Amino acid sequence: MSAILTLDNINYGYIDGGYRREILKDLSYQFKEGTFYTILGPSGSGKTTLLSIMAGLDKQESGNIYYDGENIETKGLYDYRRNKVGVVFQSYNLINYLTGLENILLAMTETDNKLPKNHKEVAYALLNLVGIVESKADRIVTRLSGGEQQRIAIARAIASNVDLIFADEPTGNLDTATEQEIIKLFQMLAEKYGKTIIVVTHSNEVSQLSDRRILLRNGILMISHK
Amino acid sequence: MNAFNRAWRYITRKPTKSILLIITFFLIGNLVILGLGISQAADNAKVLTRKQMRAVVSYEIDYDAYWKYINTLTDQDEIDAAYSKSIRIDKDVALKLTEDERVKAFNYMVNSIAYSDGFENVPLGNESNRQNSTYINENGEEVTYKEPNLMIYANMYDNMIELEEGTFEVVEGRFYTQSDIDNANKVVVITKELADQNALRVGDTIRVSTAGDYLINQLKTEGLDTNIAYMDLEICGIYTTLEDVDPNAENFQWMSPYESPKNIILMPMTSYIEYIEQITRVQYDIMMKENPGAETSLDDWLQNLEQPSKVVYLLSDPLEVDSFVEDHQNDVSEFTRLNANNETFKKLARPLDTMSFFANIVVWIVIINAIVIISLVTALTLKTREYEIGVLLSIGVSKIKVILQLFVELILIALLGFTLAVVSGSLMASKVGDMVLDYQTTSDAQYGESEENYYYTFGADYFTQVTQDDLLREYHVSVSPLLIGEIYILGTGVVLIAILIPSIMIMRLNPKQILLEQN
Structure with a gap:
């Protein structure tokens, strides 16, 4: 399997109370396609910062990130976010005045990636894939349960036909049963559809179900094993 | 799901904020419609009144400026020099003005009362009421004298304002030509009434004189040829001619026959000047014979014969009168001026101008307030929408598109608010406008200067008489398509400016921070 995302000497820090705090130090790693990763680590270890940088939501101080061999800053982070990655957050981050279907269509409209012309049908199919039936897909998202919203968020993340999906504590607000369903969904996306899933989590249960676990401590990748 | 779709869904699915903004735009729209409606009605009334007036500008001697100048002088020699200074209409300037493409016709004309000889003038209809034309001489004797009964219009050019406007229309024969003028041909154009009165036809000859009994008697006494x-x-x-005397006019019973437009005869100025020079030379000789030491010369007597009291220009468009005067004001010489009778018109229009001025101020205050209010409302609501913006940014929606969505939302809301305002504004505008105008004209009448609101003219009246009532009659506040267009353009402008601060706020947003805070 080839590397879909490569981190090359990533450094990130900030000044806090007059002192510089290093969050990420010379961090290098290659993420392979079709793999389900989990990033673990104690609070403040830089998990979310790393995910934000990898997802193009923030910029590293030094070092480079390559997507499929190309520096993600070459075409700009907007282009990267729009066409290369999908992000799932703990609080779902759906547009709360749109229906589930419309949230999916939003991502499909924005991307420059080639998609089938019948967006609506594809969107329903994606929602169906993540377990959202048509009647629920047409509801305003605030009228759906947390689990349903997170499924929609995952569907949105893959709707723009991206191969790389980031998730920050995607099951943090969900009960155990729903957590299991979401993780199965990620596994299916990696195994069946060849998506690369990178999930930041505190949960050992979640990490044990992933293909690779990465431990981040004091800004350094400590362990990376299957 | 582009910015327009998202904007529409936000408006319809977050109705509370949308309704509040619609109400804001509705109130703003009403005030702006009232202000602009009143202001526009005032401008329209002025334009319509102007259009009804003749598009006339006269190049004339500015006696006011002349007397003001003399009053500033203290040195007697300077005062004497000023008095002896001959103020004249500059022929070259007068001709230069005719080259302006806005000039349709012009009158470079001298007028003179005259006497018919061998034919009758057209009766005025007041003859039975009038006293005999007599005066008491130095011996206390009542002397009957011959009354002037014709008016000569002697023009330097073969076109007249009256012909161009259709007040005069040649119905038989022709008007005198440039060739007649250049050769000082003794030709005349007379009114149909004068022709009918005396069974005159084209090709006949009439005899006319500007000399009264006194001069004729002088010539006889001197043994000179009275011819x-x-x-x-x-x-x-x-x-x-379309012009006629008004039998209901106060001065009708005192009018002389020469005051009737039917007794005006038109002739080339060169022919008239040739004739009048001849008389003047004779008069000069007689005077010098009677007063051998008189300090005057024949040139002094002749120099002003060709001098019109004013040159009148008819422009193609009444609305171009002001710009014509402005463009050529510097071309005219000292103590002469271009007069469009604007001062009187401005006085008449003062209540409308005052109202328009305050209406415009109100509009600007409302617009500035609208920008501030909508800016603040949008900026405040933006704070509650940071999360949504963060999500949009996280999925790669550009900040420009986020601003576009915000702009579309406001434009749609403004469109709705202003449309409602157009409906209610059109119902209110007319009544409020009339109330304000009523108050304004009453205030002016109570506290204003007691000036006559009429145009007065000297000599032939080329300026249209307009009263304030004429002006106010044209004042109608209504919501015209133009006004509606202005409202929507203004609304778009307000939204564009109001969106600036929120846009700056959006440009400063960082999707990571927003989403981390939320999570």
């Missing part, structure tokens, strides 16, 4: 006091003019054309 020099007469012009024999061949009728080259007969014209009709």
Whole structure:
């Protein structure tokens, strides 16, 4: 399997109370396609910062990130976010005045990636894939349960036909049963559809179900094993 | 799901904020419609009144400026020099002005009362009421004198304002030509009434004189040929005139026949000047014979014969009168001016101008307030929408598109608010406008200067008489398509400016921070 995302000497820090705090130090790693990763680590270890940088939501101080061999800053982070990655957050981050279907269509409209012309049908199919039936897909998202919203968020993340999906504590607000369903969904996306899933989590249960676990401590990748 | 779709869904699915903004735009729209409606109605009334007026500008001697100048002088020599200074209409300037493409016709004309000889004037209809034309001489004797009964219009050019406007129309023969003018041909154009009165036809000759009994008697006394006091003019054309005396006018019973437009005869100025020079030379000789030491010269007597009291220009468009005066004000010489009778018009229009001025101020205050209010409302609501913006940014929606969505939302809301305002504004505008105007004109009448609101003219009246009532009659506040267009353009402008601060706020947003805070 080839590397879909490569981190090359990533450094990130900030000044806090007059002192510089290093969050990420010379961090290098290659993420392979079709793999389900989990990033673990104690609070403040830089998990979310790393995910934000990898997802193009923030910029590293030094070092480079390559997507499929190309520096993600070459075409700009907007282009990267729009066409290369999908992000799932703990609080779902759906547009709360749109229906589930419309949230999916939003991502499909924005991307420059080639998609089938019948967006609506594809969107329903994606929602169906993540377990959202048509009647629920047409509801305003605030009228759906947390689990349903997170499924929609995952569907949105893959709707723009991206191969790389980031998730920050995607099951943090969900009960155990729903957590299991979401993780199965990620596994299916990696195994069946060849998506690369990178999930930041505190949960050992979640990490044990992933293909690779990465431990981040004091800004350094400590362990990376299957 | 582009910015327009998202904007529409936000408006319809977050109705509370949308309704509040619609109400804000509705109130703003009403005030702006009222302000602009009142202001526009005032401008329209002025334009419509102007259009009803003749597009006339006169180049004339500015006696006010002349007397003001003399009053500033203290040195007697300077005062004497100023008095002896001959203020004249500059012929070159007068001609230069005719080259302006806005000039349709012009009158470079001298007028003179005259006497018919061998034919009758057209009766005025007041003859039975009038006293005999008599005066008491130095011996206390009542002397009957011959009354002037014709008016000569002697023009330097073969076109007249009256012909161009259709007030005069040549119905038989022709008007005198440039060739007649250049050769000082003794031709005349008379009114149809004058022709009918005397069974005159084109090709006939009439005899006219500007000399009264006194001069004729002088010539006889001096043993001179009295024929020099007469012009024999061949009728080259007969014209009709739309002008007539008003039998209900206060001064009708005192009017002389020469005051009737039916007794105006038109002739080339060169022919008239040739004739009048001849008389003047004779008069000069007689005067010098009687007063051998008189300090005057023949040139002094002749120099002003060709001098019109004013040159009048008819422009193609009444609305171009002001710009014409402005463009050429510097071309005219000292103590002469271009007069469009604007001062009186401005006085008449003062209540409308005052109202328009305050209406415009109100509009600007409302617009500035609208920008501030909508800016603040949008900026405040933006704070509650940071999460949504963060999500949009996280999925790659550009900040420009986020701003576009915000703009579309406001435009749609403004469109709805202003449309409602157009409906209610059109119902209110007329009544409020009339109330304000009523108050304004009443205030002016109570506290304003007691000036006559009429145009007065000197000599031939080329300026249209307009009263304030005429002006106010044209004042109608209504919501015209133009006004509606202005409202929507203004609304778009307000939204564009109001969106600036929120846009700056959006440009500063960082999707990571927003989403981390939320999570």
